[in-house]
Amino acid sequence: VQVTVQTAVVQYTLSVTKSGDGSGTVNFNPPNSSFSLPHSESYSSGQNVILTANAAVGSTFTGWSGGGGGSxxxxxxxxxxxxxxxxxxxxxxxxxxxxxxxxxxxxxxxxxxxxxxxxxxxxxxxxxxxxxxxxxxxxxxxxxxxxxxxxxxxxxxxxxxxxxxxxxxxxxxxxxxxxxFKGVWHLPNGTILSANDSTSNGNNATAITSTVTSGKIDGAASFNGTTRVTLPSINVTTAFTLEAWIYPTAFNTGYDRILTKAWISNANPYQVYSINFTGSGPRYISLVAGSATFRHIMASLTSVTLNQWMHVVGTYDGVAGNLKIYVNGDLDNSTTGKTGTVESNAQPVEIGYNTVFTSGQNFIGTIDEAKISSVARSASWIMAEYKAGIDTFNSYGTEESLPSDCSGTGTCTVNMTEDRNVTASFNLSAPQPDFSLNSSNAIYATIVQGQTTNRSNSTTITVSPLNGFSSNINFSVQSISPAIAYTPNFSNSTLSSSQYASGSTFSITLPASTPAGIYTIVIKGDSGGIVRTVNLTLNVEIFNPNWVEF
Structure with a gap:
C-alpha cells in the first residue's frame, strides 16, 4: 500500500497601503504587475517579494515603511x-x-x-x-x-x-x-518604599512608615510590628479576593495583619475583610468577611512557617456562600453557607497593620505583591499566579531574528514568513519656479519686387513668472517652418526679472527671394535648463510695383 501525504502550503498576505497626499502605484514581483493602493497579494511561506514604487505625475515617492518582521x-x-x-x-x-x-x-x-x-x-x-x-x-x-x-x-x-x-x-x-482588580501594590524596590496602585483606580498609599527591602518579586515592604502601609478606603460588596506574598520573621502577640480593612471599632465583627494570622499557638492563615449582622471566619489547615516565602490568598463569594483559603497555589481549606454583603465603611485598608487595635496585631517580616479584587478568583487563576511567582508558569523559546523594515526610495524586498504590512509614501511634488512666454501679435512682411530686402514689422515677447521665478532668460529662434533664410533680431536677447513685463521686441529680416506664405516661428526662452517656447505667425506677401489697380 502506498500512502501519499500532501502537506498544505502555508500562505501569507502582503498588504501595501499608501500614505501622503500624493499618488502612485506599486509593482509586486511576482507577479511583476503594478497596482493602485491599497493592494494585497498572497504568497507561499518563505517567498521573497520585490516591491517597486512609481509616482504619478505631480507626485514624488518619499519612501517605504514596514515590511520587516516586527516593524x-x-x-x-x-x-x-x-x-x-x-x-x-x-x-x-x-x-x-x-x-x-x-x-x-x-x-x-x-x-x-x-x-x-x-x-x-x-x-x-x-x-x-x-x-x-x-x-x-x-x-x-x-x-x-x-x-x-x-x-x-x-x-x-x-x-x-x-x-x-x-x-x-x-x-x-x-x-x-x-x-x-481594586488595587495592585507591587511595593517595588528603591531607596524609599513606594506603594502606588498599578490599576486605574489610583488607590495609592496615604501613609507609609514601613521600609523598603528585597522581595519575592523585585522589592517589598518590611514591617517591624509597629510600621504600616495605609491605603485609601476600598469597599467591596458580595465578593472579594485578598492576596500577597509573605515572609514572616517572627510572630507578634496574635492576629498579625497581612491585608485588612477594619470594622469601625475594636468590636465584633472586628474586620470588614481581612487575611491575617490566627491568635496564640501555632499560627494559621485566617480569612474574615464581616458586616453588622455577620462575621464569617475560617482558618487554613496549613500552619505558617517563619523565614520562608508563602503565597496566601483568601476568597469570599457571598452569593455562593464560600470562604476559601489558598496556600502556595493549592486550595487549603474552604467552607460553605457563608452568604451576605460585606459592610462598607470609611476605614482605610492597611497592609501589615490593624487600624483600631494597634498593640500586638501587626505583621513582622516582609510583604510583597498585595492585591485586592472585587470577585472571588478561581482555583485555576490562583494556581497560575503562584506558578508565575515561582517562575514555573512560563517557558522561553530561542531568539528569532526578524527582517528589518524597508526604508529609503529604492526597491523593497519582503520575506514572507508571516503576514506583512508595508506602507508606500507619496507626496505631491512642491511647485517649481517656472515661466511662460507670451506674444499677442502676428508679424506681417511684404516683399517688394525689385528690392533686395525688406524688414518686417515686429512683435513683443513678454514673460509671466510662476512660483517665484526670477532668473535671467536667454532668447533665440528655435525654428521657422517651412524653412527659409532669415536674420533674427531681439531688442534684448537676455531679460532680467525687472524686464519681464516690458519684454523683448523681436523682428526678422527676410531676403527679397522669400516666397510668399505663412510661416511658423518658434521662439525659445532658456533659463538654466528650463526651456519654454512661444509660436509666432509670419505672413509674407509679394508686392509688384508695376501692378495697376483698376
Missing part, C-alpha cells in the same frame, strides 16, 4: 504558558514575565527596556504591559495582560519583541489589570 524590531522570542492542569480558560490574565541574561540579550535592548513589546500569538495584537523592574545586570520583571490562556493547554504563547533603537516606552500599567 522596526529585529528580534523576538516566544513565551509559552504551562496551563495544562487548569480547568478553565484564564481571561485577561496578568502574566508575570521574568527575564535575565539567559532569557533576553540585554545588549540588544534599550537601557530601561523602552523597546520591549508583547504581542499575542498572531504577532500583530499588541498587549498592555507594565515593567515593575528593569535590571540589565540582573533580573527584570514585567507584567503582561494576556487575552486568553486556554484550559488544559501547555502550548498557548505570546511574542516578546525587542531590539529597536528608535522605539519609545509604551507601558500602560492600568490596562494590564482587569476591572475586577
Amino acid at each position: 522596526g524590531w529585529l528580534n523576538r522570542k516566544k513565551i509559552t504558558f504551562s496551563n495544562s492542569a487548569s480547568t478553565e480558560n484564564l481571561i485577561n490574565f496578568p502574566a508575570l514575565i521574568i527575564l535575565n541574561s539567559s532569557r533576553i540579550d540585554y545588549g540588544k535592548t534599550q537601557n530601561s527596556g523602552q523597546d520591549i513589546r508583547f504581542f499575542d500569538s498572531d504577532g500583530t495584537t499588541a498587549l498592555p504591559y507594565e515593567i515593575e523592574k528593569w535590571d540589565e545586570s540582573g533580573t527584570s520583571y514585567v507584567w503582561v495582560k494576556v487575552p486568553q490562556i486556554d484550559a488544559g493547554s501547555n502550548t498557548d504563547y505570546i511574542w516578546m519583541y525587542y531590539n529597536n533603537t528608535s522605539a519609545s516606552d509604551a507601558q500602560n500599567a492600568p490596562a494590564v489589570w482587569d476591572s475586577n
Whole structure:
C-alpha cells in the first residue's frame, strides 16, 4: 500500500497601503504587475517579494515603511504558558514575565527596556504591559495582560519583541489589570518604599512608615510590628479576593495583619475583610468577611512557617456562600453557607497593620505583591499566579531574528514568513519656479519686387513668472517652418526679472527671394535648463510695383 501525504502550503498576505497626499502605484514581483493602493497579494511561506514604487505625475515617492518582521524590531522570542492542569480558560490574565541574561540579550535592548513589546500569538495584537523592574545586570520583571490562556493547554504563547533603537516606552500599567482588580501594590524596590496602585483606580498609599527591602518579586515592604502601609478606603460588596506574598520573621502577640480593612471599632465583627494570622499557638492563615449582622471566619489547615516565602490568598463569594483559603497555589481549606454583603465603611485598608487595635496585631517580616479584587478568583487563576511567582508558569523559546523594515526610495524586498504590512509614501511634488512666454501679435512682411530686402514689422515677447521665478532668460529662434533664410533680431536677447513685463521686441529680416506664405516661428526662452517656447505667425506677401489697380 502506498500512502501519499500532501502537506498544505502555508500562505501569507502582503498588504501595501499608501500614505501622503500624493499618488502612485506599486509593482509586486511576482507577479511583476503594478497596482493602485491599497493592494494585497498572497504568497507561499518563505517567498521573497520585490516591491517597486512609481509616482504619478505631480507626485514624488518619499519612501517605504514596514515590511520587516516586527516593524522596526529585529528580534523576538516566544513565551509559552504551562496551563495544562487548569480547568478553565484564564481571561485577561496578568502574566508575570521574568527575564535575565539567559532569557533576553540585554545588549540588544534599550537601557530601561523602552523597546520591549508583547504581542499575542498572531504577532500583530499588541498587549498592555507594565515593567515593575528593569535590571540589565540582573533580573527584570514585567507584567503582561494576556487575552486568553486556554484550559488544559501547555502550548498557548505570546511574542516578546525587542531590539529597536528608535522605539519609545509604551507601558500602560492600568490596562494590564482587569476591572475586577481594586488595587495592585507591587511595593517595588528603591531607596524609599513606594506603594502606588498599578490599576486605574489610583488607590495609592496615604501613609507609609514601613521600609523598603528585597522581595519575592523585585522589592517589598518590611514591617517591624509597629510600621504600616495605609491605603485609601476600598469597599467591596458580595465578593472579594485578598492576596500577597509573605515572609514572616517572627510572630507578634496574635492576629498579625497581612491585608485588612477594619470594622469601625475594636468590636465584633472586628474586620470588614481581612487575611491575617490566627491568635496564640501555632499560627494559621485566617480569612474574615464581616458586616453588622455577620462575621464569617475560617482558618487554613496549613500552619505558617517563619523565614520562608508563602503565597496566601483568601476568597469570599457571598452569593455562593464560600470562604476559601489558598496556600502556595493549592486550595487549603474552604467552607460553605457563608452568604451576605460585606459592610462598607470609611476605614482605610492597611497592609501589615490593624487600624483600631494597634498593640500586638501587626505583621513582622516582609510583604510583597498585595492585591485586592472585587470577585472571588478561581482555583485555576490562583494556581497560575503562584506558578508565575515561582517562575514555573512560563517557558522561553530561542531568539528569532526578524527582517528589518524597508526604508529609503529604492526597491523593497519582503520575506514572507508571516503576514506583512508595508506602507508606500507619496507626496505631491512642491511647485517649481517656472515661466511662460507670451506674444499677442502676428508679424506681417511684404516683399517688394525689385528690392533686395525688406524688414518686417515686429512683435513683443513678454514673460509671466510662476512660483517665484526670477532668473535671467536667454532668447533665440528655435525654428521657422517651412524653412527659409532669415536674420533674427531681439531688442534684448537676455531679460532680467525687472524686464519681464516690458519684454523683448523681436523682428526678422527676410531676403527679397522669400516666397510668399505663412510661416511658423518658434521662439525659445532658456533659463538654466528650463526651456519654454512661444509660436509666432509670419505672413509674407509679394508686392509688384508695376501692378495697376483698376
